[in-house]
Amino acid sequence: MRADAVRNRERIVTNAVRLFAERGPDVQMCEIAAAAGLGVGTLYRHFPDRQALALEIGVSALRAMTEFAGAAREREDSAWGELHAIVRHCATLPLALAKSLSELVPEEAGLAELERSVDDLLADLVERAQKEGTLRKDVPPREVVRLVSVVVCRPGARADDYLTVVMLDGLRAD
Amino acid sequence: MRADAVRNRERIVTNAVRLFAERGPDVQMCEIAAAAGLGVGTLYRHFPDRQALALEIGVSALRAMTEFAGAAREREDSAWGELHAIVRHCATLPLALAKSLSELVPEEAGLAELERSVDDLLADLVERAQKEGTLRKDVPPREVVRLVSVVVCRPGARADDYLTVVMLDGLRAD
Amino acid sequence: MRADAVRNRERIVTNAVRLFAERGPDVQMCEIAAAAGLGVGTLYRHFPDRQALALEIGVSALRAMTEFAGAAREREDSAWGELHAIVRHCATLPLALAKSLSELVPEEAGLAELERSVDDLLADLVERAQKEGTLRKDVPPREVVRLVSVVVCRPGARADDYLTVVMLDGLRAD
Amino acid sequence: MRADAVRNRERIVTNAVRLFAERGPDVQMCEIAAAAGLGVGTLYRHFPDRQALALEIGVSALRAMTEFAGAAREREDSAWGELHAIVRHCATLPLALAKSLSELVPEEAGLAELERSVDDLLADLVERAQKEGTLRKDVPPREVVRLVSVVVCRPGARADDYLTVVMLDGLRAD
DNA sequence: CATGAATGAGCGTTCATTCAT
DNA sequence: TATGAATGAACGCTCATTCAT
Numbered sequence: 001m002r003a004d005a006v007r008n009r010e011r012i013v014t015n016a017v018r019l020f021a022e023r024g025p026d027v028q029m030c031e032i033a034a035a036a037g038l039g040v041g042t043l044y045r046h047f048p049d050r051q052a053l054a055l056e057i058g059v060s061a062l063r064a065m066t067e068f069a070g071a072a073r074e075r076e077d078s079a080w081g082e083l084h085a086i087v088r089h090c091a092t093l094p095l096a097l098a099k100s101l102s103e104l105v106p107e108e109a110g111l112a113e114l115e116r117s118v119d120d121l122l123a124d125l126v127e128r129a130q131k132e133g134t135l136r137k138d139v140p141p142r143e144v145v146r147l148v149s150v151v152v153c154r155p156g157a158r159a160d161d162y163l164t165v166v167m168l169d170g171l172r173a174d
Numbered sequence: 175m176r177a178d179a180v181r182n183r184e185r186i187v188t189n190a191v192r193l194f195a196e197r198g199p200d201v202q203m204c205e206i207a208a209a210a211g212l213g214v215g216t217l218y219r220h221f222p223d224r225q226a227l228a229l230e231i232g233v234s235a236l237r238a239m240t241e242f243a244g245a246a247r248e249r250e251d252s253a254w255g256e257l258h259a260i261v262r263h264c265a266t267l268p269l270a271l272a273k274s275l276s277e278l279v280p281e282e283a284g285l286a287e288l289e290r291s292v293d294d295l296l297a298d299l300v301e302r303a304q305k306e307g308t309l310r311k312d313v314p315p316r317e318v319v320r321l322v323s324v325v326v327c328r329p330g331a332r333a334d335d336y337l338t339v340v341m342l343d344g345l346r347a348d
Numbered sequence: 349m350r351a352d353a354v355r356n357r358e359r360i361v362t363n364a365v366r367l368f369a370e371r372g373p374d375v376q377m378c379e380i381a382a383a384a385g386l387g388v389g390t391l392y393r394h395f396p397d398r399q400a401l402a403l404e405i406g407v408s409a410l411r412a413m414t415e416f417a418g419a420a421r422e423r424e425d426s427a428w429g430e431l432h433a434i435v436r437h438c439a440t441l442p443l444a445l446a447k448s449l450s451e452l453v454p455e456e457a458g459l460a461e462l463e464r465s466v467d468d469l470l471a472d473l474v475e476r477a478q479k480e481g482t483l484r485k486d487v488p489p490r491e492v493v494r495l496v497s498v499v500v501c502r503p504g505a506r507a508d509d510y511l512t513v514v515m516l517d518g519l520r521a522d
Numbered sequence: 523m524r525a526d527a528v529r530n531r532e533r534i535v536t537n538a539v540r541l542f543a544e545r546g547p548d549v550q551m552c553e554i555a556a557a558a559g560l561g562v563g564t565l566y567r568h569f570p571d572r573q574a575l576a577l578e579i580g581v582s583a584l585r586a587m588t589e590f591a592g593a594a595r596e597r598e599d600s601a602w603g604e605l606h607a608i609v610r611h612c613a614t615l616p617l618a619l620a621k622s623l624s625e626l627v628p629e630e631a632g633l634a635e636l637e638r639s640v641d642d643l644l645a646d647l648v649e650r651a652q653k654e655g656t657l658r659k660d661v662p663p664r665e666v667v668r669l670v671s672v673v674v675c676r677p678g679a680r681a682d683d684y685l686t687v688v689m690l691d692g693l694r695a696d
Numbered sequence: 697c698a699t700g701a702a703t704g705a706g707c708g709t710t711c712a713t714t715c716a717t
Numbered sequence: 718t719a720t721g722a723a724t725g726a727a728c729g730c731t732c733a734t735t736c737a738t
Contacts, residue, residue, distance in 0.1 A: 029712060039720040143336035150328045150337060162317035163324060170344020179701060203729065213703040218730065377733060387699040491684035498685060502672045510665035511672060518692020527722060551708065561724040566709065
């Protein structure tokens with residue numbers, strides 16, 4: 001693949017991510033292309049259709065999540081710490097985006113499956129936090145994951161805002 | 175107004191509410207009409223355009239909120255109790271919807287203003303709860319309102335689900 | 349036919365004539381009905397569809413023309429005088445109207461035929477005027493009729509305006 | 523601009539002119555597109571909406587008129603000659619069209635203003651003809667302009683037909 | 697019989713996608 | 718290969734016509 005083709009593809013993805021995040025899933029293809037400083041045709045050369053673009057973005061965001069979670073596990077020395085790190089990181093972007101895009105890709109594409117695997121991973125983390133006694137035990141892990149998702153995926157979420165803090169306080173054991 | 179016209183108007187509103195809630199703000203007009211068992215023309219006779227429909231629904235949802243809040247103040251004997259009642263009620267519907275529709279109506283329509291007045295009302299309630307010592311004081315009232323909105327407006331929210339409970343626990347003083 | 353039904357029919361025709369004349373052939377049915385102080389349903393009871401209404405108006409306007417021409421022949425003592433009278437009368441309304449409506453009715457309805465018979469009548473009149481020496485002879489009668497139609501059918505035509513006068517001067521022999 | 527895009531734009535304009543002239547201002551957009559051998563989308567790429575198309579056509583027709591009038595002034599050696607030339611030219615097309623389109627564009631677009639400026643130009647020409655003694659003086663210039671417009675704008679007008687001749691004879695001094 | 701609410705085909709317009717340049 | 722012009726299916730909305738009240 002030629003160097004400039006690679007650069008173009010990256011520009012498309014970067015700008016698509018930004019626009020999808022800023023303005024929701026209805027952004028027009030030609031606007032994404034324009035934001036990347038390219039013609040629509042070039043966009044379509046890289047992604048056969050709108051779904052493919054959404055899929056690519058969703059998948060890479062979720063993969064990034066998985067990787068980040070793995071790294072956090074190495075770095076942090078408590079499940080609660082991992083959770084904090086992840087929440088802080090998510091608020092920077094990717095999970096919210098992936099959710100907002102999932103309405104654009106069909107079931108078969110497997111994005112939902114990937115989402116589920118990220119949820120599994122988080123549920124597992126929550127369970128560990130419950131076991132280590134830092135997270136309240138009266139809420140099923142899945143539900144904690146949903147709560148975290150909701151709070152973290154709201155548009156404009158930031159790691160240190162009151163909402164996140166209150167949520168974490170609500171989750172802490174005791 | 176003829177009896178059946180009234181019934182039809184109600185059917186339109188009911189179905190529009192349901193569809194907007196279930197599938198977001200992009201539902202097609204003719205689908206709403208079909209869901210109500212009517213032709214598009216009928217829908218347009220009752221609501222001159224898509225905005226008008228969204229506005230009607232948004233406004234009536236917010237008005238219902240205001241009324242409910244007033245009634246709750248009579249009925250409950252603590253601000254915390256009022257908040258519980260409202261959260262429980264919201265989860266049944268209206269606030270979430272109004273927010274999701276606000277992107278469909280132009281600024282001048284005044285929906286945003288109405289939203290703000292509901293937020294004021296809630297912020298006031300939160301402040302009272304803080305004064306009576308039932309709600310933690312380290313979060314500004316406005317932020318509490320945002321949190322409540324986010325949790326309550328997520329699609330599929332229910333009064334008694336874990337998310338709501340955790341959020342309320344996170345808000346309780348101490 | 350009941351007395352009020354007759355009155356309604358008349359009101360419809362009167363108002364339709366006025367609206368077609370004032371605003372061209374695109375007026376909406378329900379506007380005509382409203383102008384007549386009636387519901388659309390009533391309009392459709394009297395005229396099965398838009399064409400039927402147009403036809404009725406066109407036909408009666410042309411018949412009125414024919415009658416007027418006949419009366420003028422009795423009354424006036426020169427073909428030139430008849431022509432003057434007719435031009436003056438036309439400018440009050442009917443011919444223009446009939447022409448503007450003819451695009452609304454299908455060929456088979458026979459409006460065109462009626463129009464042709466009125467044109468014949470006028471052509472005959474012109475020929476007589478040429479024979480009596482009051483109207484220039486170098487223009488074929490049919491062409492004179494077309495000229496008169498154009499001038500008289502322009503919206504806002506009046507019997508005594510400059511256009512009519514110039515035309516008549518242009519037609520006078522010598 | 524690409525060569526074929528230019529060609530397409532021209533094809534659209536040409537066909538729109540023809541269709542508006544032949545069938546009045548109600549022609550459908552997709553018919554214009556089809557007549558040009560193009561899809562609707564292409565039409566809309568060149569002209570954002572129906573008004574824009576009408577405006578373009580109207581404006582360019584009127585500009586052509588102005589230019590032609592200027593050229594005629596150079597070429598002809600009497601105001602009467604200029605009038606003849608213009609009438610002959612108009613009958614080929616543009617003025618009629620512009621008038622019929624003016625109902626499609628909103629007041630602000632300025633088409634009416636342009637029309638007025640063309641009328642001014644003609645009125646001036648008429649006045650000069652009156653001064654040089656070739657055109658009857660008992661009709662105000664504005665009225666002459668109206669007459670010329672009516673006669674020349676009738677659908678199917680031709681420079682050498684009897685109507686035009688009679689009109690000019692009616693206008694000649696004495 | 698009068699009414700005006702309901703209907704739905706049809707037009708103007710948008711935008712994802714294709715393809716000539 | 719990159720471009721952006723061309724395409725046409727699909728959506729919002731209108732209005733002639735029908736039919737329940």
